[in-house]
Amino acid sequence: MAMSTLPPFADVVSSNLEPDSPLAQTLTTLFETSPILYSDLVPGLASYIASSPSPPTSYAELITATLQVVSTWDVSLKVRFIAGHPRIGEVKGLSQLSAREQAARATPPEVIVRLAHLNACYEHRYPGLRYITFVNGRTRMAIKDEMEGVLGLEPSLRPDDPPVEAVGIVEVGSEEWTKELERAVEDLGKIAQSRLKALGPG
Structure with missing residues (x-):
């Protein structure tokens, strides 16, 4: 079985909130799938990205942003x-x-x-x-x-x-x-x- 892969980063930061969106797929790969990932983390992170004056520009920065959202x-x-x-x-x-x-x-x-x-x-x-x-x-x-x-x-x-x-x-x-x-x-x-x-x- 092939190792999981991540979608193109540009698709991740511009994706919608659907469970199969590139953002949701990425978070599932990096953090494991769970109900709260879809109900709270995906919309919370999408909102953070949309409103941030310095949105993440890499997967590493996306992880940092994810933890910032979780910290709230x-x-x-x-x-x-x-x-x-x-x-x-x-x-x-x-x-x-x-x-x-x-x-x-x-x-x-x-x-x-x-x-x-x-x-x-x-x-x-x-x-x-x-x-x-x-x-x-x-x-x-x-x-x-x-x-x-x-x-x-x-x-x-x-x-x-x-x-x-x-x-x-x-x-x-x-x-x-x-x-x-x-x-x-x-x-x-x-x-x-x-x-x-x-x-x-x-």
């Missing part, structure tokens, strides 16, 4: 935005780029199982959030270690230790919870820039 959203919209990205360790239903980034075939089964438990722990500790990280070529084993560090856990391959409830709960809207949300959004921008480099548009 309330918490509930940001949560829905990061929820459009697959969980670390998922192996089914991934976009072509996500599958390549997560290097599914190189991961031992016990690491996949451990990551599923760590995702559950993370989502219990940070209600409403999903763990997002810029993989940047790292293995899932390395990401497992990173997640354990975030959760304050010792490195392990045990599939269900500790119990999910043992990691505690961080209050929604608290400083710690909000920092995790903002970090996730920032990492989505890093992922998008990395995808852009992998696609190699002009």
